[in-house]
Ligand code: SF4
Ligand code: SF4
Ligand code: SF4
Ligand code: SF4
């Protein structure tokens with residue numbers, strides 16, 4: 001690990017340097033909340049943010065993005081894909097959200113690689129930030145094993161009080177750091193300081209899940225028929241907020257819009273949500289997941305069974321955004337613990353029989 | 356005569372705000388006037404031609420004479436589109452539908468109550484078949500323009516069937532429920548870009564219900580946030596009286 005030390009008072013100048021050379025995106029205040037947004041002035045960047053309404057995923061997969069332009073009036077139908085390649089620095093990403101971005105890289109990189117996502121990703125450097133306190137009462141990153149930074153970051157920052165410890169994760173990261181002045185190599189004292197901060201932080205986070213995440217796929221599979229889904233389905237508003245705020249949701253809808261000549265126009269994509277009533281309506285009108293209970297179960301199946309099986313990464317990073325925003329208080333931790341609680345008696349019955 | 360599609364606008368019981376919004380939308384999209392011929396539009400022009408193929412109808416149906424007029428429009432038009440909340444849902448006018456008609460009449464017309472014909476406020480789709488609708492009070496000008504383009508392509512207007520919450524979150528608003536306010540966003544059809552919540556005001560439901568809304572649990576949420584049942588009913592009745600009445604009938608039957 002290559003560790004560098006930057007005095008905090010040198011941070012604004014560094015940010016200005018980044019802003020001059022890249023599109024700098026980071027957390028800033030929006031009323032009482034925080035959002036990732038373009039940072040024009042260094043003082044707008046709020047590294048003390050708790051969480052953001054939408055995850056930083058939106059920089060790589062914007063809520064709505066034009067993917068191609070067409071003109072069918074020509075002899076040869078003209079179709080031009082649209083790519084966004086502005087060099088960008090995504091600054092201050094919490095570790096859970098970095099885990100989620102790694103999952104997004106898999107989702108949009110395997111099978112048919114998504115050229116629009118890939119182009120943005122290739123032109124985005126990511127500076128992650130160590131969480132020293134739980135961001136909200138809803139997060140459960142420690143249980144989901146996302147409280148430590150995964151590979152994939154370009155720089156990783158830990159706040160040591162007067163200085164920032166900066167770990168270099170890539171050559172790209174090193175380039176970013178060249179815009180900073182007063183950077184020095186870390187000495188033994190700095191390493192010690194970092195270690196102290198890290199061991200102090202750990203007990204501040206609670207384990208919220210009553211079991212180990214390796215059990216998730218089988219737990220969800222075994223819970224396929226439980227009535228838990230029905231009672232949750234009664235309560236769920238089917239509003240889709242949980243999907244929209246989730247750093248790992250990746251479903252989108254594709255819509256064409258024509259100009260008045262009815263021959264040219266553009267195609268865009270917009271985030272979609274599997275909790276919505278018509279998500280599974282297909283041509284002919286059939287809806288293969290018409291109840292809220294089924295849709296809710298699908299959301300859990302996708303995150304806790306299908307994704308870990310496909311990508312070897314659990315599809316929930318424990319950021320807690322969905323639990324915080326859900327108006328009827330449906331939280332993954334509560335649901336999973338309830339499913340687990342209901343499994344235990346069966347397991348012990350089986351054991352008794354075996355004995 | 357050219358072969359541009361011939362479009363007509365009609366108004367029934369409403370405030371004419373949606374027609375004004377149509378006129379507004381032309382400011383940003385003058386191309387519309389090149390793509391179609393507007394042959395009847397009382398709010399905007401004095402010429403009047405009864406040869407039209409697309410009819411946009413603003414306002415709710417509140418009199419038996421309205422019904423005859425609507426039927427005549429239906430006979431002529433290949434496509435009939437309800438324009439705005441009144442035509443689409445009955446609109447604010449429908450708040451009268453849960454009160455005795457006699458007292459409503461007296462309240463509005465006083466001594467002249469007997470002179471004016473009035474009945475319950477119905478969406479035009481209750482009287483004639485419609486081919487689509489542009490929701491909202493007033494309509495969204497961009498959605499109207501997109502709707503016209505879809506009609507010219509031979510498609511129905513593409514109106515979202517998901518709730519306002521989606522657009523609210525896409526715009527990264529903090530939820531009003533977390534700021535001590537209430538909002539009908541979870542059961543209301545999106546398409547306005549979550550206009551009201553983005554300005555800090557709870558959604559009033561002007562675009563009508565989404566398919567299969569969870570009204571029961573939204574009422575629970577509103578009660579949890581300190582709303583009395585009277586206030587909840589009043590809020591839900593502003594634009595959605597007819598739809599809520601219908602969904603209650605379905606609830607009771609099932
Ligand atoms: S946020 Fe809550 S109410 Fe809305 S769809 Fe998700 S689980 Fe259901
Ligand atoms: S499911 Fe909820 S807690 Fe998990 S990553 Fe998505 S928003 Fe965060
Ligand atoms: S299926 Fe649902 S849970 Fe899975 S990524 Fe899509 S919206 Fe998210
Ligand atoms: S403010 Fe209204 S529309 Fe926005 S998320 Fe909250 S309930 Fe939904």
Ligand code: SF4
Nearest residue numbers: 547551558559560561
């Ligand atoms: S937020 Fe609600 S009340 Fe406001 S314009 Fe949209 S649908 Fe109408």
